[in-house]
Amino acid sequence: YDQARDYYQQALEINIEFGDRHSCARTYHNLGYVAQQLREYDQARDYYQQALEIFIEFGDRYSCASTYHQLGSVAEDLREYDQARDYYQQALEINIEFGDRHSCARTYHNLGYVAQQLREYDQARDYYQQALEIFIEFGDRYSCASTYHQLGSVAEQLREYDQAGDYYQQALEIKIEFGDRYSCAMTYHQLGIVAQQLREYDQAGDYYQQALEIFIEFGDRYSCASTYYQLGKVAEELGELEEAKANYLQDLVITAEFNDEHGLGISLRNLARFYQTTQDEDLLREVAKIFGTTVEGLKEAIINSEE
Structure with missing residues (x-):
């Protein structure tokens, strides 16, 4: 990310020098994404806002959608869930207007997560199901995995443990199929919680150990804690x-x-x-x-x- 930021900053300087303001917007957006990955949320928000202002100035409504989505993601990271929902709704409205159905799926997924954090579980489930339907429609099997995982999480919070286990297993199957070993760790962890709630303690321990091995393998010390x-x-x-x-x-x-x-x-x-x-x-x-x-x-x- 530090290397990425250096390249984007160089691109930005050249675009400013040549007065290519519209290209600046895309670079501001990407700088926002880098800052977000580095957990520099205030800086990320500033970059996204600068990108958004330019897209609006140029009447580039379609490009606004992805920036609204990322502003929603920053607000979500900061647990500002009402603000996040507003940004995601604006992104969704534009994607629907331009018929970008696949991008809608990603925003439905995030709206599901926001609803889940606000304990609006039925609403969350509806959003996730809408996301899942579109991912399946587009043959985007990999993206289905994270939505299956979140549907498992909703079912878990509603104490529907058998249903939760089924969703998590579907998520895990896809992640293994695509070789996404790191993402498997979180699903193994959640399968451990489900097994624990069902008092299947040996099974729970096995799942947690598999999660831990992967977190250690990838150097994700922070996730090891839970x-x-x-x-x-x-x-x-x-x-x-x-x-x-x-x-x-x-x-x-x-x-x-x-x-x-x-x-x-x-x-x-x-x-x-x-x-x-x-x-x-x-x-x-x-x-x-x-x-x-x-x-x-x-x-x-x-x-x-x-x-």
Whole structure:
């Protein structure tokens, strides 16, 4: 991405020098995408807005659609779901107007995700189904995988675990078929959650281990954290408390390393609960070491959190 940004910046300089304002818009759009991948969301939004202004200025309504879509994606990344929905709706309206049915599918998928985050599950399912129908219509089997995955997620949230498992398996089958090993990891993880909810703990552990192996293989240390957490839950259910502790601590180390405040809150509350169950002083010593604090300080924090 850093290399990509350098090239786009060079292209932009030349387009500005020669007064090719319309070409600047496409480069601003691509710079926005690079910034978004680097999690520089404010910068991404600025670039997309500059692209959009130029497309509107030139009456290039069709090109506005993809930029509205990406502005929706940035808002989604920032959990500004109402704003994201507005941008996606504008993108969808233009794609429908220009008969770009395949692009509609991608936007339906994202509208489904936004609805899902807002707990509008029936609406989410409808959007995903519309996306899936178009992907199938265009023979875009690969794109079906992510939509099957999200339909599985909706079913999971509605506690329709058998249905969720079926959707996840369809997603996994396509990902394996296309050799998309990295994407398989998240689906293995979700299959683990489904198996766990159905109390199929050995199966759940197998799925989580497959997810973890892939995350490690691809160097995605951050994603390992939630899988370690779930492996800890499975081990605890099976009464393997030392194994559970080891996995919970792995999760904590990674969430602390990435300064994931939301994840840290979940991990620490879980460890406080686990300590109350086990009264394992070694656990507190390990946690204290991670945060450079004392066991006494941790105990006080646990007591305060209960109050």
